[in-house]
Amino acid sequence: MDRTLEMSVFTAVVDAGSFVGAVDALRMSKAAVSRHVDSLEQRLGVRLLQRTTRRLSLTEEGRLFYQRSKEILVSLDDAESEVTSRTQEPSGLIRVNVPLTFGIMHLAPLWGAFMETHPQVDLDITLNDRVVDLVDEGYDLAVRISILPDSSLVCRKLAATEMLACASPGYLSRHGIPAHPKELAAHRVVAYSHLAGRDEWKFEGPDGEVVVRTRARVYSNNGDTCRAIGLRDGGIILQPSFMIGEDLKRGDLVRILPDYRSVELGIYAVYPSRKQLPIKVRRLVDFLSDAFLKPAWAVTHSRSQA
Template sequence: MDRLSELEVFLAVVETGGFTAAARRTGTSQPAVSKAIGALEDRLGVALFNRSTRNVTLTDQGRRYFDRMKPLLEEIEDANREVMGSGADMSGSIRIAVPTTFGRLHILPIIPNLLAEYPSLRVDLVLSDLRRDMVEDRVDLVIRVGAVEEPDAIVKRVASTSLLCVGSRQYFEKHGAPSEPAELARHNCLVYGGFEEVANWPFVGPKGHFSVAVRGNLTSNSMETIRAGVLAGVGIGMFTKASLVKELSHPDVVTILDDYVQATRDISFVWPKRRLVSARVRRVTDFLAASLEGQF
């Protein structure tokens, strides 16, 4: 078996979870798969798999090798399809991670069009407000709203969205509406961001940029939770405009302190730093970017 075939067998074992399943995928026998993996491990001088009677799992070296070799083989497959005149046939999978609210409002509606454009594509869409490790979680593309904290990542900024300070008419009728940011200190402000009880919300005044420390009786690492609390009249929240697409036209939703809130947040596509990004990921990225253009 040549070296490229060994790599294809290696990927099949990882993705199917076993030698027998990999043999079915590659159209070979289980002994042939074992032989190919053994030859690859001997050539590399490391064990790629932990083997037991029940399952096969990657070693740390195997995981790193998989993360580097998968996009390389995908690029080879894409190049072969282009040469054979089938470049638009994007078979295979892509895993996309996106914040929950942004994903629900802006990415989910695009997915049917993406799959219609590329029927052979398989999309694994992960909606989570947790910051995911792109390599460890085997994520091909991350969509970020706000700062990108991965220093080695490849970042493509595609849009920006303004911040808004928002409450419900129900809340303001009961507690009054602040006329300047400092008054937020006496209001119930719902804090997004996890375990922090206090948040520093950014504002701009005659003397430049400043922040106000706010707190309230509800904190969460889920933007959906904070959004629901504000809409129910529990307190005041700070959101990106992209998180409140429909609510801004609702008669019970009121933006406040508009003259003081001028900050924006970037919307970026992020890839883990690899030697190359597969054509599949590039095409999906271009499709999503074009679909999002002008929305914010």
């Protein structure tokens, strides 16, 4: 007797709550469903289901076997999906949600290449900084930038980005270069209003954790606005390296406090479930993972100069 088939029939009966329900789900006769479950119980030498005319319930052994069977069947589905995804041509629509700035700067240039490689895949891309509900709002995939992703979702880390304190050369020449985070309290700050801690900026350095309470001259809920003000000598900003990496390389912004590290954020591809992940979504996740093996925004930790 096929053990996998027995497991599948048994779990279908439990999921449906009855033999009749399993008949519809499996498209088998009631006699065949009963036969597979009876054969399983005989082979194991235990009763898995308590049957009455009105209800069906699991025994303790049945509950344990059901849990393990579900895990095994999910693993089999994953293995098959992974193998077939290498040979099948993906097709259909993928609904994707991505952060606004990261989406424009680093994802927008990639979509054309993905669609060229997968001509039968269509994309519906939404850009916003709101954390969407993937299931309720019907998204297949989202890119999120956070310390840790939502534990209820499945994720794959694509890259990392570091929050960096910096300012324009013009600002630093007029107001001086802070040598310690505590000196930020006396400087003009252009603050991202959604930053965890808001006015309290945290750093890790040679003397351990340092927390400084800053005084913002400007608050904005948009990082691009903070960056633009910083570029025009407006004050010190704390922004992710993916946003300001090119500014630092050109010298339009200068990193300060190089011996002190701020928060590092992960950039994740998140999706509702690993089980039966569509080939089209799996291919997109693999594509993004390959694209960010060497992030363009990576910066060295050299000392600042102005």
